[in-house]
Amino acid sequence: MRVQRESYMSPIRSTISVRAYAAIYRLLNRVSPVDGDCGLLCGSVCCRAEDEDRTQNLGIYLLPGEDALFTKDEDWLEWDFSRAEDSDFPDSWNGIVYFIKCEGPDTCRRETRPLQCRFFPLAPHLTKEGQLNMILYPDNALPYRCPLIKNKIPLSQDFIKASYTVWRRLIDDPLIRDLVEYDSAYRRKSKLTFIYPHR
Numbered sequence: 001m002r003v004q005r006e007s008y009m010s011p012i013r014s015t016i017s018v019r020a021y022a023a024i025y026r027l028l029n030r031v032s033p034v035d036g037d038c039g040l041l042c043g044s045v046c047c048r049a050e051d052e053d054r055t056q057n058l059g060i061y062l063l064p065g066e067d068a069l070f071t072k073d074e075d076w077l078e079w080d081f082s083r084a085e086d087s088d089f090p091d092s093w094n095g096i097v098y099f100i101k102c103e104g105p106d107t108c109r110r111e112t113r114p115l116q117c118r119f120f121p122l123a124p125h126l127t128k129e130g131q132l133n134m135i136l137y138p139d140n141a142l143p144y145r146c147p148l149i150k151n152k153i154p155l156s157q158d159f160i161k162a163s164y165t166v167w168r169r170l171i172d173d174p175l176i177r178d179l180v181e182y183d184s185a186y187r188r189k190s191k192l193t194f195i196y197p198h199r
């Protein structure tokens with residue numbers, strides 16, 4: 001479905017070029033959380049349009065500038081957008097953020113799936129001292145159960161290191177760093193599972 005026109009608002013700005021995003025996609029095309037299809041463990045619950053109780057319609061926010069990798073005419077994606085100021089984003093975020101919903105695993109295009117899909121079940125986390133870590137996505141923040149998280153199944157080292165490398169690059173962008181800092185501050189008092197680097 002074509003995205004609605006956002007005539008009077010500007011997309012949130014980004015210092016990550018389209019070329020850099022394309023290189024990041026290519027790097028992440030080569031790695032997966034585990035060998036084989038982990039969707040077989042759970043019926044690909046993280047890729048379904050609704051949560052387990054069918055009460056919440058799931059989708060994915062794109063990072064600032066990531067929309068440039070898409071035509072917005074993709075027949076497997078539904079596009080929407082909102083003002084960052086009206087949603088749960090850092091104060092520094094002003095402008096349009098894109099939110100997309102896919103048709104699910106049957107029509108997923110691996111090479112063009114959004115970044116947020118590619119890192120899961122890892123998330124970037126900044127310590128109070130500003131050190132970047134990859135952590136397991138906190139289970140209690142999800143509307144479904146991921147077996148990789150619940151059973152702490154060991155993840156591929158290539159996947160972990162590629163995710164870390166990419167996030168080190170992404171947080172060079174001040175707004176993306178603000179987002180990671182915002183999410184990290186929110187969860188600092190929770191029990192977290194640190195994956196990489198080990199400290």
Ligand code: SF4
Binds near residue numbers: 040043121145146
């Ligand atoms: S990442 Fe977790 S929830 Fe998603 S398909 Fe794999 S095992 Fe299932």
Ligand code: SF4
Binds near residue numbers: 103106108
């Ligand atoms: S784009 Fe692909 S990986 Fe992402 S939620 Fe949809 S089916 Fe899953």
